[in-house]
Amino acid sequence: MSINSTSSASNISQKITPAQTISKAKSNRLVVGLTGGIGSGKSATSAWFAAQGIDIIDADVIAHQVVVRGSPTLRKIQKKFGDWVINANGDMDRAAVRNHVFTSPDALMELESITHPAIREAAKEQLAASNSAYVVLSAPLLIEAAEAGLANLCQRILVIDATEDTQLARASLRDTQSVPKIKAIMANQLSREQRNSHADDVVTNDDNLAALHLQLEPLHQVYLALTQQLRCAAD
Numbered sequence: 001m002s003i004n005s006t007s008s009a010s011n012i013s014q015k016i017t018p019a020q021t022i023s024k025a026k027s028n029r030l031v032v033g034l035t036g037g038i039g040s041g042k043s044a045t046s047a048w049f050a051a052q053g054i055d056i057i058d059a060d061v062i063a064h065q066v067v068v069r070g071s072p073t074l075r076k077i078q079k080k081f082g083d084w085v086i087n088a089n090g091d092m093d094r095a096a097v098r099n100h101v102f103t104s105p106d107a108l109m110e111l112e113s114i115t116h117p118a119i120r121e122a123a124k125e126q127l128a129a130s131n132s133a134y135v136v137l138s139a140p141l142l143i144e145a146a147e148a149g150l151a152n153l154c155q156r157i158l159v160i161d162a163t164e165d166t167q168l169a170r171a172s173l174r175d176t177q178s179v180p181k182i183k184a185i186m187a188n189q190l191s192r193e194q195r196n197s198h199a200d201d202v203v204t205n206d207d208n209l210a211a212l213h214l215q216l217e218p219l220h221q222v223y224l225a226l227t228q229q230l231r232c233a234a235d
Contacts, residue, residue, distance in 0.1 A: 029135065031153055032134060035139055035159055039168065046136060057135060060139075066118040081100070159202045
């Protein structure tokens, strides 16, 4: 069974390679890794897929869950960095930890060596519990954070792409962060060209939601078809 790129949406760049998809798959479940730079529209994309009945596994949500008060991961962070990482309520002082690692690559690596394995295991558990036709695994640093191993759980990677001007405008409105801070975050992420080079599918999202949804619909059909192909190959 051959699946070709038949989408008429001009802003979608796809490399439909079902044979490679099957060879990479660990099971008959298609996992689509969703990523993109800050302000690109990952949340809006996740919401659309969720509305189609697709399960969304959000690495950002998991990252918060694994360091809740009293969790083994939080205790490891406290042991590594000190009691200052815990606030008066017993929760992780996210602002303090964020500021600490933002200016220290070594500290960031130490933090990630603790959190990434926990995030990966939680993601695997959620994948195993999913019942939708395929699954979307959303992670802002899906490609950058190779140590987390989340990209290795995916058979395809979908990148939501946007110009830097669009990213800055959206992020500043959404997060009320300063432009210099947003630019600093962008500098710690891959460039658009680097990120897109890792993608199987790229959606350009510089317009409104309707334009985004118009591009996602043919991709949804492709993913459903690939899911069926994987199931047939597994039989």
